[in-house]
Amino acid sequence: MxxxxxxxxxxxxxxxxxxxxxxxxxxxxxxxxxxxxxxxxxxxxxxxxxxxxxxxxxxxxxxxxxxxxxxxxxxxxxxxxxxxxxxxTKLPGQLTLALDEGLPYPAELALVQALDQAFPHLELTLFHGSAANIAEWLLAGKADVGLAFRRLPPDAALVSQPVGAVPRVLVVGSEHALVHEPGICRQTLARHRQLLVTPRFAHDDADERISPQLWRADSLYVIAEQAAMGLGWAVLPLNIARYPTQNGRLVEIHAQDLVFAALEVHLYWRAGQEEASMLQWLRRYLANAVFARDVGRPPTA
Incomplete structure (x- = not known):
């Protein structure tokens, strides 16, 4: 033939x-x-x-x-x-990007669109998971670059830089007793179950613990669902608290004596990759703090 x-x-x-x-x-x-x-x-x-x-x-x-x-x-x-x-042309042919499942969708979609415009022939693979998953994928060489909330467990093989932050809010289910509680403060919250993300490593969440009654999960979306069911209160990234599926189910409340700092978003890569053209492009693009804009806006269909 x-x-x-x-x-x-x-x-x-x-x-x-x-x-x-x-x-x-x-x-x-x-x-x-x-x-x-x-x-x-x-x-x-x-x-x-x-x-x-x-x-x-x-x-x-x-x-x-x-x-x-x-x-x-x-x-x-x-x-x-x-x-x-x-x-x-020495342009990257493939990129595997590991993303924290809790990152705002509008910023993530904007990043993907920018990659398409800058590298039209790029073969892109996206992984979504927890910060622990991202560290594992990076160290095993299954992912080239990662974006995750906060810092991953210390490891000399990984390098990071902050690239933005996402505001957090205190939420409970619409039927939770705290919705109608006047003058909420730290002491008030301590009397109710707290929902926390499973710590990355020992004592990682020591500063976050307020209530002696704790439930933990490794997913921010699971915690949001538990809060919506009235199982406890939680501090969540604004984009997750206002996710469309939680509309009317989660209520944002205010604690008089507490301020919850925004969650930092960090870019991670393996040591020795600093000269890679794709990493340099990502660092320049993310320097605009895209993960600090429109984080409360729900994803569009």
Whole structure:
């Protein structure tokens, strides 16, 4: 078989257009060139791809079966070309980005859009998880760069820099007793169950503990759901407290003698990566503190 990629591309174009003349216009060729390319492909495969007995050619059973295969081959060719271009121009060909599950969606989507505009041939993989997951993925080489709240457990193999912050609010479920409690303060909160994120390492949450009654979870969204169910109070990033699924279920309350600092967002990478072009781009982009803007705005459909 001596078929060519050009013949495959012509076959796919003709099949999708359901017309040799329409395929010719799309490809910028003469109709005779399209007909010849498909005829040569059929001869190479010893298989008839189109039934030409009607007014317009239609795919044969074999043509329908081979169309998806041809599309996949063309997709792989585009991928090959894009990777070669990235290598030739020294642009990154792949990026695996590990993101804290609690990061604001608008900022995350803006980052992905900016990556698409800056690196149109980039092959991007996103992982979402807890800070502990992100540290594990980075150290194992499964992720290139990570974005997470606060600091990961100390490790000489990882380097970080703060790139923004997300405000936090005190919340309870709409049916919780604290909703109607006057003059809430630290002592008031201590009488009710507190919902906390599982600490990254020993004593990591010592400054966050207020109530002797504690429930912990490794997910901010799980904590938000528990709070909405009336199981306790929690301090959550503003974007999670105002997530659409919690609308009307979570109530933001105020404690007179407490101020909850914003959660810092840190960019993480493995030591020795400082000269990588992608990391340099990310550091410049995130220097604009994108994770401090519009964090309370719900994601749009």
């Amino acid at each position: 001596k078929w060519t990629l050009d013949q495959l591309a012509t076959f796919v174009a003709a099949a999708e257009a359901a017309s040799f003349s329409a395929a010719a216009r799309k490809l910028g060729r003469a109709q005779s060139a399209v007909s010849t390319a498909i005829a040569m492909l059929e001869a190479s495969l010893d298989t008839e791809l189109f039934d030409r007995s009607g007014r317009t050619p239609s795919l044969t059973e074999a043509g329908r079966a081979l169309l998806d295969e041809a599309r996949e081959l063309m997709r792989q060719c585009r991928h090959f070309d894009n990777r070669a271009l990235a290598l030739a």
